[in-house]
Amino acid sequence: MLTKxxxxxxxxxxxxxxxxxxRRHGALAHTEISDSTGLSSATISAITTELEKAQIxxxxxxxxxxxxxxxxxxxxxxxxxxxxxxxxxxxxxVQYSLVDYGGKLIDRFSEERxxxxxxxxxxxxxxxxxxxxxxxRSKISQEKVLLISISSKGLVNSTEPVLVWSPIFGSDQIxxxxxxxxxxxxxxxxxxxxxxxxxxxxxxxxxxKGADFRSLxxxxxxxxxxxxxxxxxxxxxxxxxxxxxxxxxHMANGGLCRCGTRGCIEAYAGFxxxxxxxxxxxLDTIPAKFVPVAExxxxxxxxxxxxxxxxxxxxxxxxxxxxGLSRMLSLTERMPIAITGPGTRYYDLLRQGIEExxxxxxxxxxxxxxxIRVVADEQILVFEGHLNRALSVIDEDIVLSGVQGIQASx
Amino acid sequence: MLTKxxxxxxxxxxxxxxxxxxRRHGALAHTEISDSTGLSSATISAITTELEKAQIxxxxxxxxxxxxxxxxxxxxxxxxxxxxxxxxxxxxxVQYSLVDYGGKLIDRFSEERxxxxxxxxxxxxxxxxxxxxxxxRSKISQEKVLLISISSKGLVNSTEPVLVWSPIFGSDQIxxxxxxxxxxxxxxxxxxxxxxxxxxxxxxxxxxKGADFRSLxxxxxxxxxxxxxxxxxxxxxxxxxxxxxxxxxHMANGGLCRCGTRGCIEAYAGFxxxxxxxxxxxLDTIPAKFVPVAExxxxxxxxxxxxxxxxxxxxxxxxxxxxGLSRMLSLTERMPIAITGPGTRYYDLLRQGIEExxxxxxxxxxxxxxxIRVVADEQILVFEGHLNRALSVIDEDIVLSGVQGIQASx
DNA sequence: GATTTTTTTCTCGACAGTCGAGAAATTTAG
DNA sequence: CTAAATTTCTCGACTGTCGAGAAAAAAATC
Numbered sequence: 001m002l003t004k005x006x007x008x009x010x011x012x013x014x015x016x017x018x019x020x021x022x023r024r025h026g027a028l029a030h031t032e033i034s035d036s037t038g039l040s041s042a043t044i045s046a047i048t049t050e051l052e053k054a055q056i057x058x059x060x061x062x063x064x065x066x067x068x069x070x071x072x073x074x075x076x077x078x079x080x081x082x083x084x085x086x087x088x089x090x091x092x093x094v095q096y097s098l099v100d101y102g103g104k105l106i107d108r109f110s111e112e113r114x115x116x117x118x119x120x121x122x123x124x125x126x127x128x129x130x131x132x133x134x135x136x137r138s139k140i141s142q143e144k145v146l147l148i149s150i151s152s153k154g155l156v157n158s159t160e161p162v163l164v165w166s167p168i169f170g171s172d173q174i175x176x177x178x179x180x181x182x183x184x185x186x187x188x189x190x191x192x193x194x195x196x197x198x199x200x201x202x203x204x205x206x207x208x209k210g211a212d213f214r215s216l217x218x219x220x221x222x223x224x225x226x227x228x229x230x231x232x233x234x235x236x237x238x239x240x241x242x243x244x245x246x247x248x249x250h251m252a253n254g255g256l257c258r259c260g261t262r263g264c265i266e267a268y269a270g271f272x273x274x275x276x277x278x279x280x281x282x283l284d285t286i287p288a289k290f291v292p293v294a295e296x297x298x299x300x301x302x303x304x305x306x307x308x309x310x311x312x313x314x315x316x317x318x319x320x321x322x323x324g325l326s327r328m329l330s331l332t333e334r335m336p337i338a339i340t341g342p343g344t345r346y347y348d349l350l351r352q353g354i355e356e357x358x359x360x361x362x363x364x365x366x367x368x369x370x371x372i373r374v375v376a377d378e379q380i381l382v383f384e385g386h387l388n389r390a391l392s393v394i395d396e397d398i399v400l401s402g403v404q405g406i407q408a409s410x
Numbered sequence: 411m412l413t414k415x416x417x418x419x420x421x422x423x424x425x426x427x428x429x430x431x432x433r434r435h436g437a438l439a440h441t442e443i444s445d446s447t448g449l450s451s452a453t454i455s456a457i458t459t460e461l462e463k464a465q466i467x468x469x470x471x472x473x474x475x476x477x478x479x480x481x482x483x484x485x486x487x488x489x490x491x492x493x494x495x496x497x498x499x500x501x502x503x504v505q506y507s508l509v510d511y512g513g514k515l516i517d518r519f520s521e522e523r524x525x526x527x528x529x530x531x532x533x534x535x536x537x538x539x540x541x542x543x544x545x546x547r548s549k550i551s552q553e554k555v556l557l558i559s560i561s562s563k564g565l566v567n568s569t570e571p572v573l574v575w576s577p578i579f580g581s582d583q584i585x586x587x588x589x590x591x592x593x594x595x596x597x598x599x600x601x602x603x604x605x606x607x608x609x610x611x612x613x614x615x616x617x618x619k620g621a622d623f624r625s626l627x628x629x630x631x632x633x634x635x636x637x638x639x640x641x642x643x644x645x646x647x648x649x650x651x652x653x654x655x656x657x658x659x660h661m662a663n664g665g666l667c668r669c670g671t672r673g674c675i676e677a678y679a680g681f682x683x684x685x686x687x688x689x690x691x692x693l694d695t696i697p698a699k700f701v702p703v704a705e706x707x708x709x710x711x712x713x714x715x716x717x718x719x720x721x722x723x724x725x726x727x728x729x730x731x732x733x734g735l736s737r738m739l740s741l742t743e744r745m746p747i748a749i750t751g752p753g754t755r756y757y758d759l760l761r762q763g764i765e766e767x768x769x770x771x772x773x774x775x776x777x778x779x780x781x782i783r784v785v786a787d788e789q790i791l792v793f794e795g796h797l798n799r800a801l802s803v804i805d806e807d808i809v810l811s812g813v814q815g816i817q818a819s820x
Numbered sequence: 821g822a823t824t825t826t827t828t829t830c831t832c833g834a835c836a837g838t839c840g841a842g843a844a845a846t847t848t849a850g
Numbered sequence: 851c852t853a854a855a856t857t858t859c860t861c862g863a864c865t866g867t868c869g870a871g872a873a874a875a876a877a878a879t880c
Contacts (some may be wrong), residue, residue: 004427004448005420007837007866013415014867030829038414040868045830068877069827158743165776241742247772248740249733251661261772323659327737330658332651333568362657362671366575417836417866424837440858450839455859478848479856 011047012399014039018047019056019395022077023103027060029072048075056081056398077101082146082394085131085186086386088193089152091168091223091290094127096134101146101394103387107138113168120172124179131180142184146397149390150176150190151382153224155244161190165244167224167258189393192242194220194340196385197378198228199240201338203388206238215335217328219245219321220378221343221350223271223291224258229332245328246270250320255283268320271296271343277313278303293342300346314349321350322357329370330363336371340378347374421457422809424449428457429466429805432487433513437470439482458485466491466808487511492556492804495541495596496796498603499523499562501578501633501700504537506544511556511804513797517548523578530582534589541590552594556807559800560586560600561792563634565654571600575654577634577668599803602652604630604750606795607788608638609650611748613798616648625745627738629655629731630788631753631760633681633701634668639742655738656680660730665693678730681706681753688713688723703752710756724759731760732767739780740773746781750788757784 014037021036022028030048034041051057052075060074079102086097091113098107111130113123135142154166163174176188198218206213213232220226227245230238246266247259254263255273262284267273272287278299303310325337339347354372358364375381424447431446432438440458444451461467462485470484489512496507501523508517521540523533545552564576573584586598608628616623623642630636637655640648656676657669664673665683672694677683682697688709713720735747749757764782768774785791 005423005837006839007417007420007864010415010417010420010837011866017414031827041829042831042869043867046866068825068875070829070873070875072828171776243741244773245740248737249771252729252733252767252770257772259772261770261775263770264772319662323662327658328741330655331653331738331741357662360662360671360673361659362667362669362674363654365671366581415866416868417838420866421837441856451858452840452860453838456837478846478854480844480846480858482857 014043015047015051015399016395018044018051019077019399020392022057022075023391023395027074027076029074031072033075079104080144082398083140083144084387084390084394085134085145085148086383086390087127087131087148087150088382088386089150090193091153094130096130097383098134098138098140099387099390101391103391107134109134120169120174123169124174124176127176128180128183131184145184145186146394147390148176148180148184148186148188149386150188151193151196151386152190153193153226156190156192156195156242158241161188163190165259170259187393187397189390191385191389192226192228193382194218194226195228195240195242196389197340197381198230198242198338198385199238199388200381200385201375202230202238202240203384206232215333216338217325217332217335218338218340218375218381219325220341221269221321221339221346222341225266225269225321226341227328229328229335231332243328245324248324248327250324256286258287258289265320265324269317274313274317275299277316278310280309296346300349303349311349314346315353318350318353318355319357320353322354323360324357325354325370326358326361326364329358329367330361334363334367334370336373338373338375340375340381342378344374344376424453425457425461425809426805428454428461429487429809430802432467432485433801433805437484437486439484441482443485464808489514490554492808493550493554494797494800494804495544495555495558496793496800497537497541497558497560498792498796499560500603501563504540506540507793508544508548508550509797509800511801513801517544519544530579530584533579534584534586537586538590538593541594555594555596556804557800558586558590558594558596558598559796559803560598561603561606561796562600563603563636566600566602566605566652568651571598573600575669580669597803597807599800601795601799602636602638603792604628604636605638605650605652606799607750607791608640608652608748608795609648609798610791610795611785612640612648612650613794616642625743626748627735627742627745628748628750628785628791629735630751631679631731631749631756632751635676635679635731636751637738639738639745641742653738655734658734658737660734666696668697668699675730675734679727684723684727684756685709687726688720690719706756710759713759721759724756725763728760728763728765729767730763732764733770734767735764735780736768736771736774739768739777740771744773744777744780746783748783748785750785750791752788754784754786 017037018033021033030041030044034044048057055078057075058078060076079100082101084099086099088095093110093112095110096108097105099105135145150161152163152166155164157164161176165171176190180188197220198216201218202216205216215231218228225246228240228242230240232238247257247261247264249263250265250268251263255267256262257264257267271291275291275296276285276287299310303314355369358369427447428443431443440451440454444454458467465488467485468488470486489510492511494509496509498505503520503522505520506518507515509515545555560571562573562576565574567574571586575581586600590598607630608626611628612626615626625641628638635656638650638652640650642648657667657671657674659673660675660678661673665677666672667674667677681701685701685706686695686697709720709723713724765779768779
């Protein structure tokens, strides 16, 4: 359904555009903003004075003039205009980061996760405590926190910040919105971890290729298997999604997965699955909860020495991944695949299986093998994805509420 | 990447909005347009007088006033403002339809397809002849044909009207754009057939549910297997895609498919595959090109009488479809599935397999079985999809070129 | 030191678009 | 024939963008 457009909408969009350019490039002068947005200088004046009045951006201090002519007046976002808390939930810890509106890290700490299994309720309490702690350490007033951006592995509701299924809590849903609402008026968003990796890689790619960038998939290998897809939307920036890839069906009635279903991709390609298959444990054995990476390193070493069984375990994992990726490609357009996560260290052992698994499908035989690249530093990408996403959400919110609020009150 | 907005863009969008409302509801009065677009009466006046000047819409004849008060002046699109040719390519025939801008069918005929295998070049020539023939029969001048909308089974390039792979021509690509350009200046679009079915069902659904409609998948069963997905976009209407579902990998190293790959879904669920498995022919046999439906009806009758082998053939087909659908659902959100095509007549035999195949995946066990409905009249839906899609493309083109062109020349 | 050049920012008038209110048009009821 | 009802049309107000040129301010030049 199409909806009506109006002149105010135009101003809103262009304001967001200015903010996003300011974010990407840092402090910019009038002229530069005009150049990179395509808007005329007069419009920039109008928008920036409005944003300045609303205390969202500020003129930077006069700096030593670098050329001749009237010196530039740089505009930048006011870093203290608002703050963002990033919460990264991983299998063994929860990391809290406080970030200002300029994207600068102010404070960070991690807390170990208690591994007690029936801990969904207790976990929520821990997160609430962690949030209060990082706020307390920084002496920032709670109203200044505009957004809490949370990420986890697992399946996330697409519209509300509800963790629908996760490797740790299973089907014990966690609704972060209602859990945090009593204490916080900040907006709460929740994203799948690998989705953020894909978003970050997509943003980087777009920086380089510009309009040529089409789409990209990020595959995260570790205890569990995650996938994120970024596609360039028609007009409205990027479109991202995080399918339930790790628990896509690989083979009917196959190996038992942590989730209780048989035949998931993860039941062949997750760390525990590789371990299980390397030790020739029956595939219907209930999988180990945690696998020390050192353990897997040993198996990899044996496989690299030429031992058949461990090499076969990695190959089977690769096949499951390759088949799964080929199925993904059958449902989407052709796109490059970036592999991240701790599992990348075994890529030499997985590669042949992945390629063979991909090659078994019609789409790959027809269109050829997709480009596969290995990308390290998953943690950095996750954080980068948080920032990209969260700050642009803040931009929109500020323009929607902030400017109008100021105007109404002034 | 965000792009700048301007006031002219606002007018363009709102003009398209008015046209699309006019299309959906037929002739409408000033007030009604205002109500259903949300635009003010003054704006409607401005837009409609512009469109009327550009000869895109017209005031309808005064009609007997139904209530008191000033009688309404109905506005409607000028049917002769432009024409559309719909070309539906199916396995045994090509159907040509001439439609006016109001969506009314003016002329239609079918031509049998020559089944000669090396016929990609000859086929293109036949289509060109067919197009000229329908034009000739109607005495409409060629410039009045604004759009040629073509559909086929198979895989279609997402940006250009190129048939990348089809059941009939295999990898012999057909570029309709360059094939028709010399003779036609009309725009040419090409869509997968099942995509159009999905688009039509999505439009119907949106009529009923309004903003509640989220997404829907259409599964077409026949000689080949097709899938179309419709999703409600953020703002810009609907988003549709036609994955290569029939040739998604069902089982590595499985049965031989028509496409030459092993293990495609179609190699289990296509008509020829059911036949092959019912006659217990080895799965690596090169599949039959065409299967008379009567033949399959016989097998279905035996299966319904309780014969094991034919029943098993349908069950296997259902399993392949169910597994494939579950994989699709792992990559998308939960959505209802509409089954169409000649294969629906065997749905009683397929159903159990489909449900079992779906149930083997984590996502279905967690979210529950998706709603499955059987929808007959695939042919009508295909044509309806053509109209929906083509006429809204024409709306946009007209507003983009037509109005501006008229304004410049006037 | 005064003047010119260069560069950037700011301002003004023109133009496009939407909206609300009320005038104009036109038919039916009484 | 008049009043009421209903629809369409028009006008002024408001918001937004744009191009051009004025104003500002520093470096270069004489």
